């Protein structure tokens with residue numbers, strides 16, 4: 001049955017707990033499951049391998065992203081760590097240079113230095129940079145779009161033409177737009193990863209991660225094996241929190257985006273602000289591509305202030321918006337990428353992508369937009 005995303009968000013795979021009829025899918029807080037006889041299983045044996053609540057979440061995520069297999073993990077980083085176990089030393093991966101700091105850290109500190117994988121960081125919004133980085137041993141292209149924090153847009157469809165031609169994987173971190181606004185697998189990607197901690201969970205109360213695959217093929221089997229071997233799986237209660245968060249993803253994304261547009265308008269006219277980075281603005285370099293491949297622009301935005309002293313004033317002055325890491329929840333958060341999320345990234349890369357000491361990133365929540373603007377205005381000492 002082909003259903004609208006709003007219905008899929010609420011009902012997932014339409015399965016329910018047949019023994020009770022519970023409307024809220026039960027939390028199967030059990031590490032292990034009783035065998036009904038020798039060589040007989042209920043389908044569940046041990047929760048590292050599979051758990052009913054996690055399975056309900058995984059099938060929901062597969063439906064939302066238009067994939068055939070999904071795997072849920074304790075964090076977004078655990079998902080990425082599990083995924084990269086499919087690669088071997090000397091495999092080469094092309095990566096967006098404007099990247100989540102933790103992802104950069106696992107690639108460089110663990111996978112490169114300790115396990116011998118190779119990474120080349122390029123501006124994936126520029127197709128030629130990807131083509132030029134390709135080597136004999138290239139096994140995948142890993143992108144974020146929009147990127148964090150500069151909101152650059154990469155053309156998923158065009159990149160997928162290249163990865164298909166070379167028979168390598170296209171992996172998209174879809175944390176910022178979620179399947180509500182963007183479905184990379186429909187555009188040609190092979191793998192989607194998520195930090196479910198962000199928009200999917202949506203309430204700044206749970207850490208989670210996921211991998212969703214276009215096909216249920218050998219790659220899916222391999223990841224299933226890695227998941228049950230490595231672990232770092234999502235706990236039953238946390239799976240339930242994510243299932244609950246996902247039910248309201250659509251209405252949250254709409255409201256957060258509406259708020260983001262209002263704040264962007266205000267920031268653009270603010271004399272203290274130098275530049276605003278948001279893909280929803282028509283003069284943003286990636287606007288047209290974002291519009292063609294996504295049904296929305298999301299609620300993540302960055303802006304640079306003219307005077308660096310304003311950074312401290314704003315971060316310490318906001319009262320409704322919290323100065324905190326993370327993003328995507330109902331509460332608005334403001335982040336200083338240079339010292340927080342991107343502190344692991346070398347200065348030359350930061351300079352190349354434009355992250356500097358005047359840049360702030362805002363994750364817009366579902367509060368009243370006018371209150372958020374007043375909060376920023378007060379913090380900038382524009383009004384008392």
Ligand SMILES: *Cc1c(COP(=O)(O)O)cnc(C)c1O
Pocket residue numbers: 075076077078100102103144148173175176194195196197198207208209
């Ligand atoms: C937060 C984040 C991650 C890491 O997820 P955790 O749940 O914090 O481990 C990965 N990618 C992006 C784009 C993120 O924002």
